Amino acid sequence: MMHPKQMVLLACFYICVVILTLTMAQTITNKTSTITKGANVTKPGCPKQCGNVTVPYPFGIGSGCAYNSEFEIDCDIYINGSQKAFIRKDNIVVYGISDAELRVSCDYGWRCYNSTEPNEAMVSIEFSESSPYSFSALNKFTVVGCDDYGSILGPNNFEYGCNVSCTSKEDVMNGGECMGKGCCQKQIPKGLKYYSTTMSSTRNHTDVLSFNLCGYAFLGEADSFHFRGLPDLGDDYTVDIFYERLKATVPIVLDWAIGNLTCTQALKREDYACSKNSECVDSDTGLGGYRCSCNTGYHGNPYLNQGCQDIDECADPSTNTCEKICTNTPGSFYCSCPDGYTDDGSKDGRSCIPPNNQFPWIKFSLGIGIGFICLVVGVTWLYFIINKRKLVKGREKFFQQNGGLLLKHRMSSKESGVEETKIFTAEELKKATNNYADDRILGRGGNGIVYKGVLDDTRIVAIKKSRIVDESQIDQFINEVVILTQINHRNVVRLFGCCLEDEVPLLVYEYVSEGNLFEHIHNQRGAGWLTWQNRLRIAAEIATTLAYLHSFASMPIIHRDVKSANILIDNVYTAKVADFGASRLIPLDQTRVATLVLGTTGYLDPEYFRTSQLTEKSDVYSFGVVLAELLTGLKSIFKDRNNVQKNLADYFVSSVNNNCLFQILDRVLQEENLEQLQKMAELVKNCLLPLGEERPTMKEVAIELEGLRKLTGISSFNQQRQGDNDQDEPVTYTVPIDSIPPN
Template identity: 75%
Template sequence: MELKQMNLLPYQIACFYACVLVLTLATVQNTTNVTKPGCVKQCGNVMVPYPFGIGSGCAYDWGFELRCNTSNQKLLIGSNIVVYNISDAELRISNSIGWRCYNSSGAVHSESPAWTTFIESLPYSFSSLNRFTLVGCDDYGSITGPNNFESSCNVSCTSIRDVTEGECMGKGCCQKQIPKGLKYYNTTMSSTGNHTHVWSFNSCGFAFLGEADHFHFRGLPDIADDRNVDYLYERIKASVPIVLDWAIGSLNCTQALKTEDYACSENSHCIDSDTGLGGYRCSCNPGYQGNPYLNQGCQDIDECADHPNNSLCEKMCINTPGSYNCSCPHGYTGDGKKDGRGCIAPYHHQFRWIKFSAAIGAGAFISLVVGIVWFCFRIRKRKLIEVREKFFQQNGGLLLKHRISTNDGSVKAAKVFTAEELKKATNNYANDKILGRGGHAIVYRGVLSDNRVVAIKKSRIVDESQIEQFINEVLILTQINHRNVVRLFGCCLEDEVPLLVYEYVSEGTLYEHIHNQRGAGWLNWQNRLRISIETATALAYLHSFASMPIIHRDVKSANILLDNVYTAKVADFGASRLIPLDQTHVATSVLGTSGYLDPEYFRTSQLTDKSDVYSFGVVLAELLTGLKPIIRSRNDEQKNLADYFVWSVDNNRLFQILDRRVLREGNLEQLQQMAELVKNCLQLHGEDRPTMKEVAIQLEGLRKVTGVSWSNQHGLEENNQDELSDLYTVPMDSYGNTPNSDSSRVMHCRYSPS
């Protein structure tokens, strides 16, 4: 047998060895030979059945020859592949794990690439029971093989809390299937970001191939210490083997029967290999046991001796080649089998009518019980259907159906989910599926039948007077298709209160990343500018929506969500209003959040698109300063960030309130233009403010402005910045909301739970 082994380039890792769980060979009677006469039967605790053999002349051919290392009693393929188990169709062998570790600057600290392949003439192939596995954060790995096979894995996580034990779906762990009949494979491994943003809790990536059923992802250990590399290596080595399929030759059973070297012996039959590479295996016929590859290897099983005390037959057991027969003494009737009619005594017929009557009575009783249970179930199911139909009509279901049928197909995207669909998606609204709670709603994470991950908002109360407005907003919002707006997929009206089904956004709110240090690593000046542009573009799109413009009415950083790549998505349309194309404003009761609320709207109750512009100006001020919309000084005096920002610009004190990172990274001209734009958005009179479209254009233009940072020109005043950061604090409730947030609206078409 020939094995080929080589190391690849530094950026490639092969995962041929997997760390293993030692298994034992299938049970064989002590009297049955498993090897050719004169050959060694086992090495260590591993049996070596023919067609395998240790040494020349003991195997079916050279491809099945194995080697026993007498010093440590290890059974080997070639020079260093350890065999742990041989079964009728598989081998389990040792494997090694490849890794790459990085230092804090992103340079490769250490790595262990490994690559191994079996040449085409060997009788082995990699079993589809194996999985290609990648463990870590910020890592990418791929596996390739013959017939253009290629598969890849990508793992990412922003903190150790992202990782869930037992789940291998891309957060810290990724697994990919391999096809049957794979004769060799090649893997590569790299980092998508050199581990610089995850190095503090994960500095290494690991890749290997191994049996899927024997690998359980237990989360990411702290692997900044090299000793933990050894820990992960030894843990997988002790529990995860690689599985190889094996077969005789390349002919199928029909072809092999015509050859002189057909391997199956007497009392055995042939089984075609299912790897797609041809070949076959042998198995003893039913009623026989032993090694089907040896002459007279399949011996008859004496069922009567193996089952003493008449456990098969009631009276007499007679062994036959490959089977057995049961018989009864003279005068008895029946087949004599324990699991059949048995042996019936001559007087037994006197009691048959008793057994028959008892059977009839038991059957009637069981039928009665089943009938009552079925009847109760039907009544309960009917009542449930009636209750859901009542809620459906009460929540505007008939109105929604009518609007869909009379809109010429323009609202087909408004899907009406059933209560059963959403109950199943959330595991009956389990507590571990809760994403957030608010005063009027709870948001659950759910997985629909088509595997889409969604956020399901379940309100606590309902206002029947707002049903028609709720249905109108559902129909309009389901038509919004913008990459920076959280999409509303549809609603469920079969519950006591309507349930809304939204696109799932994984990384929380912009408010959390600005004020709770979640964005400390990634929220640089360029990303702040990008998020500003994305949010402005989304709001401009809503204001110019073709069928009917939408005023958001509650723009704030807590209503801007971030996905897994930190793309901004505007959410929470519970306070939104639809503005007819022939109107410039609508009169409403004042709703919004303190600190973001347009003062002109507060005075006049006249809602216009410029109200969103004012609120967006406050969000821009948050991004520039890192301060909260309501700031509180040491003497407990409250200040409005909007007024404070405008005052600072007018009094040439802008650079004393800007976030230190913004000062370090943003150039002077960008910061001045951005501040002037914020000031324009915060004008007291709406007619003096720009439109959201003009705001988006001006923000996009800032990307082209070049120059050196303000801190490089003037030097960053660290003491002033430290004093400012200590001076202002804003209280929050347990859900991250400011205490003055108004969430009194009942029919919420939004993602957040408040």
């Protein structure tokens, strides 16, 4: 349950987000200013609006409506009837005009690397010395990309550079601040009247082309640009799309001023621009010039004759502090009290005190106390009601977000086994994992964390919790639930149920205590038990299980991600196949299905990768890589003595073809029967054949492995252990090969 302080902070956060969003939108379109308030904002007979842009004097639409030609605004009408305002001399689109600033359209430079020769387009903007405009310090120079250096050049050899770099999508996955990972920003000085951009790249994007083709450099209002991460670097993100986003949301802010004289100098001239009831303000850009502002108590356009009008503070109670009587004066007001009352009549003072006043302190105190108690009781009751409703709505939202409706649909269609899946509550799993404590973590992966949990019925389970969930992962989650509930096999990790009430879906599996085969092969957990006989037994168990999935399940199942990390080892060193998130059900009347390529580098069937046609032979190839791992002790992708990265499948086949099998065998196996090892190597080679139709089926692989096991004289690992240990040792379950139906 959320603490009341947390509720207040959360409410404040959402209010701030709304205020900032509305403020940015108002800034882009038509920023509020004192020169746009009042009855008259333009010279008599001159247009006031161009589209949604108010054009106040000293600016003007058309000749004779502006202070001088530098302030003239053109208003063009497009075919669809919309209007756009332009600075006449510089042909720059105007989004809004305020007391000291203009917001105008943003342009940018770019450099793209999707061909042998980079394409690029740079940008430059220059205002003349007599121009009233200069680039505001509210702007920042921004560079977006992953292998880019951008610089902004100005007069007097002014230059600022910005360097961006990132090596993977994860560096910029969620965007954020422009601190050099995908985006950087530099402040510019005040008074800049000219700039141009240049761009270059260290490696021409060769390391990042898969997710970033182009780099961008532009000048724009810092508060309006928010780096979004990958959406701003996408591999199909064109120059035009990025420009449309900048044009719609990120303006350039221009400072403006009258002439280049100070207020003291301008007061002596006949063309002094400030009218009656206004004051002169020196420009702070360092270029000279001034602006005008209505005096306190006045509003309107200080550049027009009689443009600054008195504000009647007494007409609006919110603009004065009087309790009883308010009297308006030019530029101000004063408060007073009726006859018989004393004091100044101001709410900020002692207000108006009636004669012979005796304040009812007792009644006042009782009223305040009772009112406070009622307020506390009401707020507390309202808090619990709202919090309960939020909890229910939150669970409903997460249920739908995590695929609950899809799972219900699968259940209503009576797919085999789905109705038996237990739906755990969020509270059950939170209790089972001691609120997901760090000491309950069994392992971490790229997509989530696996926790050890103890249910109320004392069962020990493994709880898989994703880090983040998108639509594709929801599909994988539902797919894994449906697949696992249709499998009843001792060598497949059992699924107990799932939870859909949390922010991310959770899966609850049986607990397998000894990690995965990858850790044992590569000695991360110590692999003293991995003798030749035990490696052969593990291989046979996996092969028998995959053959069962391909031929014996109610609907054939292709695992699609067979690898040593997905083979778990229990406390009696029996193999269990896990992670069916990428698996596919294959209708009985089909032998292949076109699908999105999923799998793990080093284990992925090259024919499947090339054609997107998934068949059971894709699992055969991946299993062949696992067998090569068992024989060599090498990883699927490894580096040789010369630090050159190699693919184990290609390396193994090449070694067998060149009669170099003995040199690549794991040290533990080099004293075993070479004839058996060669037969195993030939089986691996056949599993790794380029064409799927030439590879054996998993049933044929399982039969051959069982034959090799009989040659060793040991039918199972536990039979060997029973000769040395107590007879109470559990017996490893192995599916008989004759239980697998023919194809």
